[in-house]
Amino acid sequence: MALTKFEIAQRIAKELKNGYYVNLGIGIPTLISNYIPENISVIMQSENGLLGMGPFPEKENVDADLINAGKETITTLDGSSLFDSAESFAMIRRGRVNLTVLGAMEVSQNGDISNWKIPGKMVKGMGGAMDLVASAKNIIVAMMHTNKKGESKLLSKCTLPITGLSCVKKVVTNLAVIDIVNNEFVLKERAPGVTVQEIISATEGDLVVPEDIPEMNF
């Protein structure tokens, strides 16, 4: 069975390590905060100016002056800090954020990512995505393996406008966990019940398939 978006988030949560500062993009990445292992502590960065993002507030504590980058109301935690947007992106460019998880429309086998624009359609803008992918050392993409038309989103070369070059290290989809090594996709894990053949046929780019491909653990 292919994973749900919640299970994709749950699988990526396993990549978190104690003490990590993490930036989660909008969409599937946001869901990861529901699956943080109990024995570790991570600090969430919200690029609109908060380190130590807490959960959604109780109804009576909603505060218009406390939102996340998705414009949702949130809370602070013990140890949180607030700052301006220049400082927020300074710490991102400085490489201090340990893990960045983003959604994508396409990822290429050399690690390029496209996730900000579909030519001919309304363009909403890149927000902070270009800054994040240009500077983060550890970028995981969370996305479905294919688009709504059933076409592969893991390509030999991106067809949509690029957000950043050679930056993605790992892709977790509804079908598989795939690393990007030496300009190739390398299959690491498959979703429970999904065959290697299914993954191969859903991947347009070059896919290296080692002999033993374990099923994902949660």
Place this chain on the structure above:
Amino acid sequence: MNKVFKNADEAIFDVKNNNTIMLGGFGLCGIPENLISALVKRGSTGLTCISNNAGVDDFGIGLLLKTRQVKKMISSYVGENSEFERQLLSGELEVDLIPQGTLAEKCRAAGAGIPAFYTPAGVGTEIAKNKEIKVFNNREYLLEHAFDSDFAFVKAWKGDHLGNLIYRGTARNFNPMMAAAGKITIVEVEELVPTGTLDPNHIHTPSIYVDRIFEGTNYEKRIEKITTQ
């Protein structure tokens, strides 16, 4: 030296058609509500607005779009606004999309006397078109220039009569850099307090950057997405 004005209408007395204005805020959080309303009332047109977002249809910068006062928007993300989309697709509105960190740094540089800077954001993308590229330590960087704006419209939580400012929560966002960058910086605060009552240790924006200040009224502080547990 009197920086205190009675209200937004009086504080924007010299805004002219075709001016460039920076407006603080992220989404609808920390936007200068009173100044935007006053600008709608004043009716200045041909404006270039530098702001991370473009508001929603009936609030924030969306109000200035509805009245067609904006010629050009410089932003990083402009979803959530159908009037904006209509004007963009019909060619009535120019839009410059800039990576958010670059947008923030173009404000910061302007406020720090730095004419330009190199950043890795946008290398290899269409943002890099016609921009100088320089290699440092085997990596490519783009040359980006500081913004040049006639006015900065800033929203702070508290301010004193001298113009020292304190922001609250994530309503800080672009406001401090814009406060430093504007040729004329106009600030609205939720609470205007006598000079000497704010703790100098807690000031976010020192008074030197602020030209005009007033206490805003009728704050709506609208929330785009109310999410609760």
